[in-house]
Amino acid sequence: MLDERRKKILCAIIQSHIDLNIPIGSFFITQKFPVDLSPATIRNTMAKLEELGYITQPHTSAGRIPTEKGYKFYVNTLIEEQTLSINSELSNELDNNVLITGRDNSKIVKKATETLSLYSHYLAIAIPPKTEDMTIKHIKFIKYEEKKVLAVIVSEEGTINNKIIEIDKIYSQKQLDKASSYLNSKFHGLTIKKVRDRITDQLYRDKIVCDQLVENLIALCKEIIMEEPHKLAFDVFSGTSNLPDFATMKQIKEILKAIEDKQFMLKLLHQISGTQGTQVFVGMENIIPSLQELSMVISTYKDKKFVSGAIGIIGPTRMNYQKLIPLVDHTARVLTRLLSVS
Amino acid sequence: MLDERRKKILCAIIQSHIDLNIPIGSFFITQKFPVDLSPATIRNTMAKLEELGYITQPHTSAGRIPTEKGYKFYVNTLIEEQTLSINSELSNELDNNVLITGRDNSKIVKKATETLSLYSHYLAIAIPPKTEDMTIKHIKFIKYEEKKVLAVIVSEEGTINNKIIEIDKIYSQKQLDKASSYLNSKFHGLTIKKVRDRITDQLYRDKIVCDQLVENLIALCKEIIMEEPHKLAFDVFSGTSNLPDFATMKQIKEILKAIEDKQFMLKLLHQISGTQGTQVFVGMENIIPSLQELSMVISTYKDKKFVSGAIGIIGPTRMNYQKLIPLVDHTARVLTRLLSVS
DNA sequence: TAATAGCACTCTTTGGTTGAGAGTGCTAAA
DNA sequence: TTTAGCACTCTCAACCAAAGAGTGCTATTA
Numbered sequence: 001m002l003d004e005r006r007k008k009i010l011c012a013i014i015q016s017h018i019d020l021n022i023p024i025g026s027f028f029i030t031q032k033f034p035v036d037l038s039p040a041t042i043r044n045t046m047a048k049l050e051e052l053g054y055i056t057q058p059h060t061s062a063g064r065i066p067t068e069k070g071y072k073f074y075v076n077t078l079i080e081e082q083t084l085s086i087n088s089e090l091s092n093e094l095d096n097n098v099l100i101t102g103r104d105n106s107k108i109v110k111k112a113t114e115t116l117s118l119y120s121h122y123l124a125i126a127i128p129p130k131t132e133d134m135t136i137k138h139i140k141f142i143k144y145e146e147k148k149v150l151a152v153i154v155s156e157e158g159t160i161n162n163k164i165i166e167i168d169k170i171y172s173q174k175q176l177d178k179a180s181s182y183l184n185s186k187f188h189g190l191t192i193k194k195v196r197d198r199i200t201d202q203l204y205r206d207k208i209v210c211d212q213l214v215e216n217l218i219a220l221c222k223e224i225i226m227e228e229p230h231k232l233a234f235d236v237f238s239g240t241s242n243l244p245d246f247a248t249m250k251q252i253k254e255i256l257k258a259i260e261d262k263q264f265m266l267k268l269l270h271q272i273s274g275t276q277g278t279q280v281f282v283g284m285e286n287i288i289p290s291l292q293e294l295s296m297v298i299s300t301y302k303d304k305k306f307v308s309g310a311i312g313i314i315g316p317t318r319m320n321y322q323k324l325i326p327l328v329d330h331t332a333r334v335l336t337r338l339l340s341v342s
Numbered sequence: 343m344l345d346e347r348r349k350k351i352l353c354a355i356i357q358s359h360i361d362l363n364i365p366i367g368s369f370f371i372t373q374k375f376p377v378d379l380s381p382a383t384i385r386n387t388m389a390k391l392e393e394l395g396y397i398t399q400p401h402t403s404a405g406r407i408p409t410e411k412g413y414k415f416y417v418n419t420l421i422e423e424q425t426l427s428i429n430s431e432l433s434n435e436l437d438n439n440v441l442i443t444g445r446d447n448s449k450i451v452k453k454a455t456e457t458l459s460l461y462s463h464y465l466a467i468a469i470p471p472k473t474e475d476m477t478i479k480h481i482k483f484i485k486y487e488e489k490k491v492l493a494v495i496v497s498e499e500g501t502i503n504n505k506i507i508e509i510d511k512i513y514s515q516k517q518l519d520k521a522s523s524y525l526n527s528k529f530h531g532l533t534i535k536k537v538r539d540r541i542t543d544q545l546y547r548d549k550i551v552c553d554q555l556v557e558n559l560i561a562l563c564k565e566i567i568m569e570e571p572h573k574l575a576f577d578v579f580s581g582t583s584n585l586p587d588f589a590t591m592k593q594i595k596e597i598l599k600a601i602e603d604k605q606f607m608l609k610l611l612h613q614i615s616g617t618q619g620t621q622v623f624v625g626m627e628n629i630i631p632s633l634q635e636l637s638m639v640i641s642t643y644k645d646k647k648f649v650s651g652a653i654g655i656i657g658p659t660r661m662n663y664q665k666l667i668p669l670v671d672h673t674a675r676v677l678t679r680l681l682s683v684s
Numbered sequence: 685t686a687a688t689a690g691c692a693c694t695c696t697t698t699g700g701t702t703g704a705g706a707g708t709g710c711t712a713a714a
Numbered sequence: 715t716t717t718a719g720c721a722c723t724c725t726c727a728a729c730c731a732a733a734g735a736g737t738g739c740t741a742t743t744a
Contacts, residue, residue, distance in 0.1 A: 025736050038688050043737070061695040061736050140484050144496060152494055152504075154486060160504050162494075177519065241599035244591040252594060257583035367707050380717050385708070403707050403724040 002052075007077070008035065009045050010054055014066045014074045018318055023063030068283040068317065071295070075280045075321050086326040090119065094327075098334055105157060105303065105339060110236050112311060112335045117239025120324055122246065122315035123255070125298075126236040127269050129157065129307040132193040139183045141176040149176065156189075157303045157339075235265055246316040247294070254290045255314070264288060272298060272310050278329040282317060293317055297324050299332035303339040311335060344394075349419070350377065351387050352396055356408045356416045360660055365405030410625040410659065413637070417622045417663050428668040432461065436669075440676055447499060447645065447681060452578050454653060454677045459581025462666055464588065464657035465597070467640075468578040469611050471499065471649040474535040481525045483518040491518065498531075499645045499681075577607055588658040589636070596632045597656065606630060614640060614652050620671040624659060635659055639666050641674035645681040653677060 002010065012033045013024045026042040029035065035042070046064055049055050054070040057063075066074065078084055097115045098108070109126050117124035134155040144150040144164055149171075153161040171179075187195055237259055243252050258264035267287050272279060278299040284291040297319075298312025312328050344352065354375045358366045368384040371377065377384070388406055391397050396412040399405070408416065420426055439457045440450070451468050459466035476497040486492040486506055491513075495503040513521075529537055579601055585594050600606035609629050614621060620641040626633040639661075640654025654670050 023736090027736075039736090040688050040690095040738095041686085044687085047738075057737085059695055060693090060738095061734090063736065138484055138486070138492075140482065140494075142480055142482050142494065142496060144480070150494075150496060150502065152482075152484065152492075154484060154492060160492065160506075162502050162504070164502075238602070241595050241602060243598065244595045249586040249591070253583050253586045256585065260580070260583060365707090369707075381707090382709095382717050382719095383715085386716090389709080399708085401724055402709095402722090403705090405707065 002073075005035075006045055006049060008033075009042060010049055010066075010070060011074060011077060013046075013049075013055060013064055014070060017065055018320055021318060023058055023065050025063035028063065071282045071317055075282060075325075078321055078325065084322065084326045084329075086330045087323075090327070091330055094119065094331060095334055098331075098338065106236075108338050109309070109311070109335065110238070112331055112338075113236045113238040116311065116313060116328065116331050117242060119327060120313045120315065121239075121242050122313045122319070122324075123240055123243055124236075124238045124311070124313050125268075126311040127265055127309050128235060129303060129309045130269065130273075131161075132196070133191055133307040135189060135191050135305055136187045136195065137189075139180055139187060141180050143171070143173045143176055146170060156305050157307060235262070246319075251291065251294060254288065255294075258288055258291075268298075269310065272300060273308075276300065278325055278332065280321065280325065284314075295319060297321070297328045299328050301332045301335040301339065303336075304341075344415075347377075348387055348391060350375075351384060352391055352408075352412060353416060353419060355388075355391075355397060355406055356412060359407055360662055363660060365400055365407050367405035370405065410634075413624045413659055417624060417667075420663055420667065426664065426668045426671075428672045429665075432669070433672055436461065436672060437676055440673075440680065448578075450680050451651070451653070451677065452580070454673055454680075455578045455580040458653065458655060458670065458673050459584060461669060462655045462657065463581075463584050464655045464661070464666075465582060465585055466580045466653070466655050467610075468653040469607055469651050470577060471645060471651045472611065472615075473503075474538070475533055475647075475649040477531060477533050477647055478529045478537065481522055481529060483522050485513070485515045485518055488512055498647055499649060577604070588661075593633065593636060596630060597636075600630055600633070610640075611652065614642060615650070618642065620667055620674065622663065622667065626656075637661060639663070639670045641670050643674045643677040643681065645678075646683075 009029065012029050012035075016024045016028065016032060026039040026046060029042050030037065030039050046055065049070075050057065050064065053067060054073060055064040056067050058065060094115055097118075098112050106128070109128070113124045113126045134157050136153060137156045138152075138154040140152045140154075142150040142152065147167055147170060149165050149167055151163050151165055153163075155161070190198075240256075240259075243255060247255065264287070271281075271287060278297065281287065281296040281298070284294050284296055287296075293316065294314055295317045296312055296314050298310050300308045300310050302308045311332055313324065315324070351371065354371050354377075355366045358370065358374060368381040368388060371384050372379065372381050388397065391412075392399065392406065395409060396415060397406040398409050400407060436457055439460075440454050448470070451470065455466045455468045476499050478495060479498045480494075480496040482494045482496075484492040484494065489509055489512060491507050491509055493505050493507055495505075497503070532540075582598075582601075585597060589597065606629070613623075613629060620639065623629065623638040623640070626636050626638055629638075635658065636656055637659040638654055638656050640652050642650045642652050644650045653674055655666065657666070
């Protein structure tokens with residue numbers, strides 16, 4: 001598609017534009033890069049690149065700026081050529097910064113997100129694993145009010161889920177404890193997904209041996225587990241105050257709106273689930289239509305049960321991929337390491 | 343201080359400026375308000391008002407805009423003259439909107455905040471009651487990992503507090519249950535503050551009768567209760583996507599930063615704690631220095647134990663106080679009513 | 685034949701000028 | 715005490731011109 005020279009010039013343009021945020025002209029290229037060609041030749045190549053859709057002119061007498069297609073090509077080139085490597089000093093700092101956190105999983109993720117935002121100067125986001133992939137470790141019912149019970153579900157992955165449920169009859173804490181231990185023996189070690197699949201048939205078969213209370217609580221459990229299968233156990237955003245630095249008012253508004261309702265997270269999760277490693281979305285119109293001018297670098301992480309969430313950054317399309325892709329990648333790796341031992 | 347005419351003209355200027363967001367000239371006033379005075383007379387009064395610091399001119403040939411002092415005067419006048427009354431239609435909508443929510447306290451507050459943002463078109467915030475004023479209803483320990491215990495503290499007010507604590511010895515769930523019930527009998531009905539005050543002496547006196555485990559867990563409980571006495575159980579922001587409509591980039595940045603670290607909430611809580619009813623902060627430099635151009639209308643609400651939190655809005659200093667003060671006030675009342683019955 | 689020097693052309697940017705308009709303060713008169 | 719009249723100040727928008735940047739095209743060169 002593109003011969004070596006065109007490739008080189010395209011990358012030079014994008015590189016320069018990322019650094020300086022101005023349209024790049026032919027003369028500039030001859031000065032900055034050792035291509036040993038005259039501006040006129042560069043111009044010819046540029047005309048061709050424009051024809052192919054990789055770059056564009058804001059107006060007749062300006063230099064060229066990359067198009068979305070251009071950025072995509074550039075990012076792919078970076079990845080293919082393995083020109084990505086993290087600054088080891090930064091790497092150390094990153095590790096230290098994340099390592100000092102406490103033991104709670106959600107806190108570790110939060111810290112990682114903060115650190116990512118700190119180093120990238122952009123908005124950092126983290127998405128937890130899907131709730132339904134989590135393994136149940138412990139279920140506990142706590143008497144909350146007369147006819148309200150607090151159900152606490154602790155997962156193997158370290159998340160804690162509270163839910164208050166209403167019941168028709170009054171039970172004592174002792175009765176609730178009994179029910180808890182029955183359900184623990186039944187559900188322990190299963191994923192929420194599996195429980196959901198089985199709960200309908202298997203438990204109804206046991207019906208005969210259960211007393212009224214347990215049967216009742218199973219119905220409640222069903223309610224918890226059925227409800228919002230995609231509900232996110234926690235979600236993290238950090239560095240929103242970095243937003244104004246790179247986004248327009250309109251974009252800020254859109255991003256904040258997206259953050260406020262969780263639709264965005266779900267879409268995102270859907271987009272990246274199943275993939276591996278670090279991904280770049282140039283122009284995010286496939287996720288939120290109004291976010292065309294923004295890009296995202298995001299990577300998956302895994303906890304000790306190998307259920308994956310995602311962590312990454314949202315910034316301007318004109319961002320320093322060379323630095324940021326390895327940064328996100330490394331952060332996700334550190335996170336995976338931390339979660340696997342905790 | 344100000345005679346009747348000056349007062350009237352000042353309010354007319356501020357009112358008009360709030361409506362139109364332009365500097366208000368003398369001629370404009372004679373047209374819009376039935377003062378039966380010539381522009382020249384108005385001008386004289388304006389000159390005096392400017393001298394007194396209530397209004398100012400952006401430049402020589404412009405009309406006048408209110409100063410912070412002017413706004414403060416205006417708001418006080420509104421409150422004194424009882425010119426504030428909520429639109430009953432809006433009131434109904436508000437009630438319905440908040441009423442349909444579920445039973446969880448934090449969800450009720452969240453819904454109220456969303457509604458407030460919806461009707462005000464500004465950023466709505468809510469601050470929960472101080473943790474230390476909450477009454478302990480139930481304490482429960484759940485085995486989490488080998489040497490980690492999940493402590494759940496449910497308050498009478500309806501909040502749920504989770505914390506994972508590490509211990510040196512391995513205990514069975516049965517042992518933990520025993521400890522739970524001991525602590526329940528000891529702490530039930532006390533505020534966290536009281537518990538903190540007593541825990542040191544009173545429990546050490548009981549030491550002799552307790553076995554090793556309970557003693558251990560008391561120490562843990564102490565750790566939970568001592569830590570972060572000002573920690574907020576939950577905090578709510580809604581309508582951040584309304585931010586760009588009234589704030590500059592710089593302000594957005596400051597607000598988002600303030601929201602991200604909780605210092606802001608604590609300062610705020612400190613400012614309003616102990617007061618009653620709805621308050622207006624014109625120019626928020628006493629809370630966050632960089633937020634001079636913004637104002638806040640905030641009111642306290644109480645839960646069924648009469649512990650108070652706060653709910654309000656942050657908007658431009660040039661906001662419609664006439665409408666918004668009663669809106670916030672009413673919302674806080676609705677919230678108090680809802681929380682008292684739940 | 686590919687690369688280049690030269691050149692006319694286009695478009696943005698900047699600064700300066702100008703006139704209209706808005707609103708004032710002051711003064712003198714009612 | 716109020717007001718009409720008026721000169722004054724300042725903003726704002728429009729317009730213009732010159733400078734500058736970068737281009738595409740063409741003729742020339744290695």
